[in-house]
Amino acid sequence: MxxxxxxxxxxxxxxxxxxxxxxxxxxxxxxxxxxxxxxxxxxxxxxxxxxxxxxxxxxxxxxxxxxxxxxxxxxxxxxxxxxxxxxxxxxxxxxxxxxxxxxxxxxxxxxxxxxxxxxxxxxxxxxxxxxxxxxxxxxxxxxxxxxxxxxxxxxxxxxxxxxxxxxxxxxxxxxxxxxxxxxxxxxxxxxxxxxxxxxxxxxxxxxMGTKNTGNANIEHEYYIVRARDKYAAFKRIVDFNPEIFGIVFCRTKIETQEIAESLVKDGYNADALHGDLSQQQRDKVMKRYRERSLQLLIATDVAARGIDVNDVTHVINYSLPDEIENYTHRSGRTARAGKSGVSISIVNSKEIGKIRQIERVIGKKFIKGEIPTGFDVCEKQLFGLIHKVHNVEVNEQQIEQYLPRIMDEFADLSKEDVIKRFASIEFNSFLEYYKNAPDLNVPEDTRASRDGGEKFPRTGNRSDFTRLFINLGSVDGFSRGDILGYFCNQTGISGRTIGKIDVKGVYSFIEVANGDVDTAFNAFKSVENHGRQVRIEISADGDRVSNRGEGRGSFAGGSNYRSGRREGGGGFRGNSDRNNNGGGFRDFSGKRREDRGERRKKY
Incomplete structure (x- = not known):
């Protein structure tokens, strides 16, 4: 044949x-x-x-x-x-x-x-x-x-x-x-x-298939949470999937780096992939990910394009993409070569409209998921550990020499005692962390779901923000996410403090905290974009913001269990101090770096 x-x-x-x-x-x-x-x-x-x-x-x-x-x-x-x-x-x-x-x-x-x-x-x-x-x-x-x-x-x-x-x-x-x-x-x-x-x-x-549709082997899920609970909900989803090997997508380089650093501090095997990394750094991160010594790769859309890694189990949209077509590319990182995968989106109630838009484009319905309870996570982790122990390959030749001493150590313990103690080594840390864990789910707001657009949430009252004009817009290749990343990279202002962004044809509006206005003006004194002077001004339609936004909160609304380390399979080892409050990310003020070899217009 x-x-x-x-x-x-x-x-x-x-x-x-x-x-x-x-x-x-x-x-x-x-x-x-x-x-x-x-x-x-x-x-x-x-x-x-x-x-x-x-x-x-x-x-x-x-x-x-x-x-x-x-x-x-x-x-x-x-x-x-x-x-x-x-x-x-x-x-x-x-x-x-x-x-x-x-x-x-x-x-x-x-x-x-x-x-x-x-x-x-x-x-x-x-x-x-x-x-x-x-x-x-x-x-x-x-x-x-x-x-x-x-x-x-x-x-x-x-x-x-x-x-x-x-x-x-x-x-x-x-x-x-x-x-x-x-x-x-x-x-x-x-x-x-x-x-x-x-x-x-x-x-x-x-x-092949219908134009612009997604892979039929991908299951699409979304979870509705409050902005301040997003990071805690994200970690709970990860903990509920002990064998996860995933890519987490963020909107900006700043957000990517912040989440990756918080995950590392919290003991997860994670690293960031974004445009500010050198080629050597990118190669190092990708080598670790391909070798599966990283459990989670945190990436921007631009940095993740072209990644071809087998057996990615989950794609997590920490932030939805600005362009709906990018969702297809994100979710396509999983379920490759005929395998199955899961694409998860963590959204607030105002983003339901965007979920519905994506459904129409990819031709598939999203499944509304519930953020697992603390009890659910502990149970899943426990039986994930038991499953791993049951299927571990035993090296009889190497372990044989140690068996007599091992048996002596366990001589005064029954079989049941040994099992309980072994399971508790990892299980206790999860029990402690998720003790009295709150419900993070938010009911779907049908009024908010009518809004098909996505807004950048912000903290504070409306009088705390100033609306700035910037002479860059969609004709320059900028989306809202690009404007946010560009503005933050130039000024060093944290993306968490930015309010609503409106992108027009040849200009855009961006809301900044009143205390950051002088910083923004100083940062753009001598900046050019493709040979054109970039200028910002206080918006002529009024110095202060007139629309109210939702509080952004803190990404790291969660944990700090530095003394423990999560290994590749998702299990946690060692003592920990894991809590759902406090935390926070440091700000990054890295300046924009041109890379002619890769990107000309977008950030």
Missing amino acids: NNPFIELGIRHDIVNAITELGFENPTPIQEQSIPVLLTGSNDFVGLAQTGTGKTAAFGLPLLELLDFEENYPQALVLCPTRELCLQITNDLKNYSKNLKNANVVAVYGGASISDQLRQIKRGVQIVVATPGRMLDILDRKAIDFSQVQYVVLDEADEMLNMGFQEDIDSILSNTPEDKKTWLFSATMPAEVRRISKKYMTDPYELT
């Missing part, structure tokens, strides 16, 4: 390589797209969720169509992030390991451009690149794309969301008119439709 990939038209050398990687049967997107792409005669648009095998869907046909006897660039693959660039490059190298003289080079920011130029100079057929770094190399006249036959735009919607439209235009202007363009995307917003019309001629369009 022939291998299914051979029947699709893939040669034996490549099939042998992918068989060693565990490829047995093509995924639906591979089965449908490979025969079309192998003809080499069509522009192509492929719509499919992340984790469905898109890299092989375009990578295997590329390897069939290129001439590896020639050492000049014949194919260019553009993707949004460094992680995805490296992932695609490694995959293509693995697929082509039996092909003589096949050369694939990764071009991305945050690494030595000199090394990348040397690799290109030695000869290359396939260049995999992020737009910013690719444009840098083209500006140096260090690569010739005049004979490129195929251009692949992978995660096209993400590249446009990140503000790479101009870079893509510049790069493609250096490629031949008669090339074939293959576009792959998880969603099909209007911007992607426009780019397909601009760069393609009568493309063959393949849609």
Whole structure:
């Protein structure tokens, strides 16, 4: 019986390589797209969720169509992030390991451009690149794309969301008119439709499932809590899932760092991934996560794009995304390669409208969950521990020498006493922490659910805030989350103290505490955005804020059990002082850092 990939038209050398990687049967997107792409005669648009095998869907046909006897660039693959660039490059190298003289080079920011130029100079057929770094190399006249036959735009919607439209235009202007363009995307917003019309001629369009919908194997849940209880509720959800291996999404870099630091202080194996990390720091965090020495990865949308880690059990939306399409990308980090997963959103009552919007876009209903009680968490942790003990693999040879001493220690204890004492080692800390734990659930507010928009909550009375005008808006590529991150990074003002944000076309309004107004003005005295002076003013429609907002509260409304450490499986070890009150995060005032190799417009 022939291998299914051979029947699709893939040669034996490549099939042998992918068989060693565990490829047995093509995924639906591979089965449908490979025969079309192998003809080499069509522009192509492929719509499919992340984790469905898109890299092989375009990578295997590329390897069939290129001439590896020639050492000049014949194919260019553009993707949004460094992680995805490296992932695609490694995959293509693995697929082509039996092909003589096949050369694939990764071009991305945050690494030595000199090394990348040397690799290109030695000869290359396939260049995999992020737009910013690719444009840098083209500006140096260090690569010739005049004979490129195929251009692949992978995660096209993400590249446009990140503000790479101009870079893509510049790069493609250096490629031949008669090339074939293959576009792959998880969603099909209007911007992607426009780019397909601009760069393609009568493309063959393949849609796996319904456009813009989510993975059918993902269960979507939401929990309604008060803003001040969000962190405590988040930890309770994590504790209720002892085997969780998840990605937690936040809106801003500041929020990401704050939550990660509080989790570490509370004994969880967690770390942050955001745009202020160096490439070396990012690589270190991702290495730990892939090796599962991290239980929770706390990330921004931009930083997490392109992450491909197997067996992620949960995606948790600590903050809902500003753009609904981003929810599809977030939830797509779980349930990859046909597996199942859970996407959890922690919201306040005013965000129910946004949940309903997401439901309409992804075509699936959310399940309203209840924050587990303290008793529920303790019970789940106890039986999670018992399950782990029951299934642990015993190294008979190594443990045998210690058994006599162990038996002597337990000689005066019955079997029941041993079990109770062993279970109590970890269980007692949870009992103490969740003793008298309050109910964190909030009834769904049907009046609030009519409001489809999401507001930035704030603390204090209306007279405590000043409404500022800033000459940046949606035409500059800014959403509300971007404005918040940009403003806080420039000023050092904590995001927790910011009030309502309104983003218009060429300007925006942002509410700040009265005591922070001078700080904001001083921080923006000489700031430019893409060559244009950024200016802020007190809003002309009145010095003081006229709308009332909901209290933001503190993220770290919860715990401080520093003397204990949570290990990878979710169990807690050691004594602790865990409580549901107090705590808090320190503020971060890191200035904005440009990274041309990765992001041009968004933060």
